[in-house]
Amino acid sequence: MDLTTNYMGLTLQHPIIASASPLSGTLDGIKRLEDGGSAAVVMFSLFEEQIRHENDAFSHLMESGTQSFAESLSYFPDVDEYQVGPESYLELLQQASEAVDVPIIASLNCVTGDGWIDYAKQMQQAGADGLELNIYSVEPDLDATSDELEQRYIDILKAVKSTVSIPVALKLSPFFSAMGNMAKRLDEAGADALVLFNRFYQPDIDIQDLEVKPSLGLSSAGEIRLPLLWIAILHGKLNASLAATRGVENPDEVIKYLLAGADAVMTTSSLLRHGPAYTNTLLEGLKAWMEARRFSSVKQVRGSMSRAKVANPAAFERANYIRVLESYQSAYI
């Protein structure tokens, strides 16, 4: 049985990838992901903003209270050999790319143009097999138009593509009015893969303390629908690979994503719940299903229920709506 797949130009032994998560925060963690069966590992995201914030905090605290009192003009040794940038991330990336056989995809989230370019370049140098741009922004400015925001994605992608030679994926949010067109534009701008979809930080409100609380739980199987829909629609229409992420709990979700047209399926929640070795369980489930259905390769499975292939394509666009409309009528009368 041929489980191999091509994702963003990388040949993977099978389509299941460990997505960006704390599991890839250490070399040991990355090794365990490989041992657990992941075909590739997306490293946790390097956040430029966080690096900047930490640097600012670092300088602020180093200088706090200094040059004020004659006896204590400073409080810390003045050693300037510090990591102020992404050194530790890059070091881990380098170690990981040397230590494991599966491809390592570095993940990047930046807030400035320079950041995207500098960090992308350094990630390539550190041995990343691919890059995943984790573009994430909630735009509270009511004057910012969708055009401007969309252009930002295109600009970032083009800037990074012109800087690195390794493949570049974009992890997207689902909140584009014209998701299909956006995917097409990104494809044209040179994206090697689109990862659908990002799970946003959506804060909650604590009604006891009247405080806004961060809330980011693990995903559940019910969440696969939106990515599933768009993968089914986009499959076969782009040069870019498609990766599905969100809601993988069982082999069923992997199968569904592949049927819809995903080149790769990413998961974090199930690995956090069951451990890195759960990839093998997912894989075994996929294999068993393929055997039972007599599929001989993932290639065969992929996209066989995409919008282009299913008997009733409209079901992807209006499925829920149609069901609701129809349900008050008996199917049999």
Place this chain on the structure above:
Amino acid sequence: MKPSQVTTLEGNEAVAYIAYRVNEVCAIYPITPSSTMAELADQWASEGKTNIWGNIPLVVEMQSEGGAAGTVHGALQTGALTTTFTASQGLLLMIPNMYKMAGELTSAVLHVAARSLAAQGLSIFGDHSDVAAVRHTGFAQLASSTVQEGHDMALMAQASSLEGRIPFIHFFDGFRTSHEVNKLSLIPDEDIRAMINAEQVRAHRGRGLSPDNPFIRGTAQNPDVYFQARETVNPFYVRLPSIVQQKMDAFAELTGRKYQLFDYYGHPEAERVVVIIGSAAQTLIETVNYLNKQGEKVGVINVRLCLPFSAEHFIKVIPSTVKSIAVMDRIKAPGSTGEPLYGDVVTVLAEAYASGTLPTATIPRITGGRYGLSSKEFTPAMAKAVLDELKKDQPKNHFTVGINDDVSHSSLDYDPSFDIEPDEVVRALFIGLGADGTVGANKNSIKIIGESTPLHAQGYFVYDSKKSGSRTVSHVRFGPNPINSPYLIHSASFIGCHQFVFAEKIDVLENARQGATFLLNSPYGPEEVWDKLPRSLQQSLIDKDIQFYVIDASKVALETGMGNRTNTIMQTCFFAISGVLPREEAIGKIKESIKKTYGKKGEDVVKKNYVAVDQTLAKLYKIDLPKEANGLIDIPPIVPSQAPEFVQNVTAMMMSGKGDQLPVSAMPIDGTYPSGTTQWEKRNISAFVPVWEPDICIQCGNCSFVCPHGVIRSKFYPESRLNNAPENFKSAQINARGFPDIRYTLQVYAEDCTGCSLCVEVCPAKSLQQSGVKAINMKPKEPILQQERTNIGFFEGIPFNDRSKVDFSSVRGAQFLEPLFEFSGACAGCGETPYVRLLSQLFGDRLIMANATGCSSIYGGNLPTTPWTKNAEGRGPAWSNSLFEDNAEFGLGFRLSVDKHTELANQLALELKGEINPALIDDILEATQITESQIRQQRIRVAELKAALIQLDTEKAKDLLSVVDHLVRRSIWIMGGDGWAYDIGSSGVDHVLASGRNINILVLDTEVYSNTGGQMSKSTPMGAVAKFAAGGKPLAKKDLALQAISYGSVYVARIAMGANAQQTLLALREAEAYPGPSLVLAYSHCIAHGINMEHGLKQQDLAVASGHWPLIRYNPALRESDKNPFVLDSPRPTIKLKDYAFNELRYKMLSRSHPVESEQLMALAQKVVNQKWEIYEEMASGSGARFHPDASVKQTSKKQGS
């Protein structure tokens, strides 16, 4: 001779640079102002920098200077080239070893940033008291008078010591030289090697102890030989001056810089000459040159080799024309015939006269004088006064200069307007806040100009006496020639006022020369700023014809994304308008420097700074001065008119920066100052203050319990008191049943608040409707300031609640106790002062405090104003600081004195029983004095007894009156930081705990030397970075609690207010009540932890939750009732150590500099925590039978009769 590298360095670094290169071992201990040298040595070692032999010196921090000296001695005796750095009391602690080192002819150099000794008061500033105090140890003494000389003489001393075998003290003026930044030429390593004779280094090693060549050194000698053996060294001392001169000559060959043992400057036929040591020689050189140009004939001898004092070399440099000589010492030797240099010169000249070798026809008239104690200014005006005095037929002898001695009339008058600074020198003063980066920016400007242009630069920085909201004044000079003016700028050509508030409060143009440039950071634009200035400032601007510029630096910073960093903006303004460099060139240099500083942080940070620079130039406005000062604003008085006389006349002068003008007669004669003076200094340092919401408040008292500055106070009172209350005075129904007519007010002393917001952090009461609103919230002060002044006035009129009616046992109750420690100058959000304030509330009216030197002695006792105060009855803590190392013993002395006088009072009372109401005596002697109401009753009885004794008026009655107050139980506390308790005072603490006496020790444990700037102590935890532990501390902290518990008779508690305030309160009260020794270790978050101080209490909580700081109480008294005396007050750790630690820079630093080591150390530290917890848990479980009974309790109880 090769051109050497030119750089700008601080004096300390210039010296340490050499010391590090020519030594193999450094044994160090921090003491101001020498600490930087030791810190640099440690830092360089951790960075792998090598000495001239290519190896990294071993740098070891010791527990005290005494320890450092012992280690230095040991390392020298085993052949290593060894040094140390110290000052003041530190040098005194080295004396015993210094005799040994010199007696054994040991080649070594100690580098001393010379500092005052603590006498009537401590001083961290510079004079020669310390080096003068060790003149008899046998060490040679070589002095430097500039930063360059410090660099050069450090090498000269080392080279000479290796050849001459006499150990050296190389010293330079503390602060004035140690902290001055100046341009200098570095000595290249090949020149250092050329100066250090390799054979002599090997010979030094060869003299070391070795089992391969065994001998003994350090014998005990008897009357038959000790004397002769002591005389064997004489030839070495005779030879030494020539050796030093040879080294100076060799050095001149290498570097072109020429030195003499005694350097004479001035007229070749001078008639009047001053002999002087150290930086003041430079003032004299400038003055002498100036006066000689005016036609006078004067000179100065700069003494470099002070000991051995070479008569031969000295005589040679005296002009044969000299008629009178003034010898100036920077020390005070009370009761002597004169200070040491004066003594040397008199002796040398008298002996020369007697032997006929004097170059002059007759012996010149010699006078001695004192100057410059504790960094007192020594200016050209004072130098001129000394030279002028020598013109007189009967010049004053044993004079002083620089002060007004209206008691002994020793002082010389001088004309302060005498100004000889050349016009070519740009003299700039910058007035800023410690927190605003002004000093850093100026140091950067000096670097820019000193290192990238041919100009010379000098910087000296004057700091405040407070640790929060402190003012800094930078004195910076730039000019075409070397600048060695070791005095403050009094005629500035440029004045930068970096905070508008200073323009409103002080005379910022006091030191501006005519036509100077004044740059003001002003929130008011060019159109409105004039009307916002005090009238006196307007007048000065007009009178002095000042070029006046304004910029709203805060606004520019905000608009250009620089946040609150205004320093780059102010620095740019200075470069743009000061004329130090052509404007374009100057701006170019700033940008270069920005690239250098921020390049590593990314291009956009650099760009952001560039934009700020460009925007600055666009927003800098020159103001045309109106013809008249028409302002309506006056500079407010320093202290209010109701302040006591001493505060009005003396304290206020110090507060206004005019303390130099106070005459000797204004000073207390024995170091005794009145309590409670911070209340008169309304510092108004925070723009935001807490505002109370009575409707939300649950009156828990947490906010006032944690307030580090004593600015939050609560009272309850009958409602009728509100009849005349100001309109906005806030109150609430007291939150207790059964008191319908009682109101509660929580008053914030807004003008004294530092804005730390710990109160808001700790407040548990939240609004039911509004998100983020608590019962106390930070709000802008300005809009409420006037109303709060009125409210505070009214609040002060409400009496504090009767101590006997307050519940001492709860946090809620403690808020009603009057703080007798208030408004200290500690850091905003200090983690120590809440404990100190609480002590003052609980026991303040019967408290005697021995305070070890350190942060607590500085915020507790640094003039001008001090926070320990008294209550309406005139009672309050009696406080004293002796030294750093001796505090436990000092406090034990208090106890013994109190015990003796209590015993005496008891005895006299018994003896007088027949003459006074016997029942009263019985009641007094048998009184139990545990609770506050019992103490209150005893006070009433003692007052009755006093009245009776006055009536009686016999000798015995008078005797009893002199000790009768001891009949009310006193509370003896010994307090200090971990540097004291764990390190330098450790043996004293141990001994006092073992004494069995009723003393209480409070250790304010910040786990680092906070006051001297963050050096490692034995309390520093594993994995934390500190100075002297730049690579992270590899060992776990000492468990002082377990050590003390091992005695079995010591009450021990470990507390952390932020984790469990109730346990803190309980432990302090139990400790005080326990009749034997008590030790309380209080976790004190600190700015040296590298935290946002606002989160200090949260970190305390996490320290406990992680098991780093388990809360414990060990009460030996519980053994009497067969209970387990060891109580574990905190629950099992709920978080990992790193979840606490990595919120702090001290831990996080290592994870950034040495990630692997950090991870390893943190894993090990976690193991230590786990293991320790198991031990504690085991100790706390089961019966107390494992702990031996507390024998001391009964004994002490008997002694105390309680």
